[in-house]
Amino acid sequence: MTPQLLIFLVLAAIAIAGAVNVILQRHPIHSAISLITVMIALAGLFLLLESEFIAAVQIIVYAGAIMVLFVFVIMLLNAGAEERTDMSRMACYVGVPLAIFLLIELAYQIGAATLSMTPQPPAEDVTRGLSMLLFQDFVFPFELTSILILVAILGALVLAQRGESVPAKSGRETIT
Amino acid sequence: MPISYYLALSAVLFGLGVIGFVFKRNIITIFMSIELMLNAVNLAFIAFGRALGQLQGQVFVFFVIVVAAAEAAVGLAIVIVIARNRRSLNVERINLLKL
DSSP states (O other): OOHHHHHHHHHHHHHHHHHHHHHHOSSHHHHHHHHHHHHHHHHHHHHHTTOHHHHHHIIIIIIIIIHHHHHHHHHHHTBOOOOOOOOOHHIIIIIHHHHHHHHHHHHHHHHHHTTTOOOOOOOSSHHHHHHHIIIIITHHHHHHHHHHHHHHHHHHHHHHSOOSSSOOOOSOOOBO | OOTHHHHHHHHHHHHHHHHHHHHOOBHHHHHHHHHHHHHHHHHHHHHHHHHHTOSHHHHHHHHHHHHHHHHHHHHHHHHHHHHHHHSOOBTTTOOTTOO
8 A cells, every 4th residue: 555545545534524414413503614624624735746835725715714714604694503493304314324325426437437537647847838828829718817806805795785774783692 | 646536536526516506405515615616616627628638628618707706796795694684594595586
């Protein structure tokens, strides 16, 4: 067993355990922390695939910015644990086995169909090549994303601002 | 080591995201399931890019991350508005458009 395979197995186990924990946890803050674990494990996998820039962006933007936004909103709304609904017998006995079957079948088919693919020798200066691509071939989409982010900021501001007529609720209450 | 390991892991993570999207009741957790699916697709992009020896896959991952950031900002603003107006994060109670 090569050390690469060992590192891959450890990181994959962390990622899958974190993803399962996202689903199983009832409190959204626990789900958020599990998701951060998944993202850090995926950043390690990106390093294993020799894409250092994307690994750094994954940590900084995903784990550092987007998930902090999620945790911030959960704290702001004081979100409580998910309400327990009596999961119908249909969902329990048919849905869960079907979900597990979907996972196994998807992984098996995709793994089997691409078994012949082997990694090419890595290009030297991956980050340099990436920046060349980004600012030469993809410069127009790159500029478009700046407009997208501007629109997203304005949209978030317009949506979340409090209207004049709505009175502010006081006191701490847990929203479920 | 073969690329198919990474792709199988990506498929499992994407499937777990779909399952979370269908099974969960809390709207914030449903959002997190969408982020999980986007992450799984990013892994597939980078694995394919490595298999083909090209860098375009990484550029696509870059754009996916940017779009995910914009989507999270707008989506969480919508969540805040829903929580303020309806006092609930349970998607079964948010049924204004349901016949």
